[in-house]
């Protein structure tokens with residue numbers, strides 16, 4: 001059975017192991033041998049993206065009735081973790097696309113679901129999420145991109161920045177102000193599903209420390225006309241609430257990416273520490289290095305369990321902003337700490353482009369910034385602690 005056929009078999013418990021096995025084999029065979037080339041050349045992996053399309057990854061968590069794989073958040077998180085252990089940047093190509101799809105699946109009208117979800121699932125329409133602007137990241141309510149009603153359509157003006165898949169994608173869920181004067185501000189915010197057309201242009205690729213190959217870009221809207229029918233859910237004013245719903249799956253996915261990097265840094269270190277010898281013995285036998293390995297393994301395992309807990313709550317339809325926040329916070333910090341510890345364990349080789357450690361070290365910090373910074377995760381967690389434990 002092909003990888004695509006195995007992935008298309010669904011996601012109940014018995015099938016999860018088979019799906020993960022297929023992903024691991026595909027990553028080892030078709031992806032790992034090319035990662036260094038794509039990452040160092042900062043080149044988009046077109047052939048691999050075609051394979052991802054065939055495998056159905058662009059529809060991983062889209063319901064089967066719309067042509068998706070219908071994976072649970074729990075299985076999806078494990079897929080993301082396995083892939084990130086080989087190449088984290090690759091997961092960005094379908095993850096932010098799937099946040100857009102989740103917005104339509106959870107909050108869209110029937111017409112929007114029927115129109116967009118099959119195209120998202122097949123990868124015919126690919127894209128991502130447009131929240132951030134040059135002057136507004138964490139403070140989403142400060143965005144300035146406006147959509148003004150003009151007869152049977154809206155006219156959008158404004159700029160989004162740092163948008164993943166901005167160049168290679170063709171369709172984005174963009175958060176705008178439909179009522180810039182609204183008080184409170186969040187009541188004047190709405191999401192549109194915007195396809196590239198006249199009035200919607202894109203910058204060149206933004207240069208980054210890591211997360212190479214995948215395109216991050218600015219999106220420019222200049223008198224861009226869009227149908228009323230593209231407002232997610234069909235009514236204005238729901239955007240801020242919808243963003244919060246979409247970000248939960250986004251945070252679980254970033255956390256899973258963190259687990260992937262933390263685990264890869266650990267596994268490479270366990271192997272290296274047994275073959276590199278100093279003072280007549282493998283460095284794994286020096287207590288200083290053994291302690292690092294123990295801490296790295298504990299962090300990776302704790303992060304994995306937090307992701308599993310958050311994904312299980314999401315699948316059960318429970319409120320999981322605190323759980324997703326904890327998983328995202330802990331797993332991203334675990335990725336960062338494990339990548340620097342792996343570099344120390346590898347000595348000069350960790351700093352070399354011949355090894356993968358330097359890539360983990362460049363990729364990990366993004367996990368602490370994306371989908372809500374870790375400072376903001378702490379605020380969400382603390383607010384929920386109080387809200388769930390009133391005195």
Ligand SMILES: Cc1cc2nc3c(=O)[nH]c(=O)nc-3n(C[C@H](O)[C@H](O)[C@H](O)COP(=O)(O)OP(=O)(O)OC[C@H]3O[C@@H](n4cnc5c(N)ncnc54)[C@H](O)[C@@H]3O)c2cc1C
Nearest residue numbers: 129130131132136137138139162163164370371372373375
């Ligand atoms: C590679 C990459 C890809 C990205 N992809 C996307 C994408 O696809 N779509 C998208 O919309 N965005 C994307 N982003 C943007 C990302 O979501 C934002 O960078 C992030 O939300 C933080 O916003 P900011 O950079 O404007 O930082 P700011 O909001 O300016 O924050 C600066 C610092 O202040 C802290 N801070 C801010 N407010 C508070 C507060 N109230 N209390 C305590 N601390 C606070 C922050 O935690 C941070 O440490 C991407 C970013 C990168 C680097």
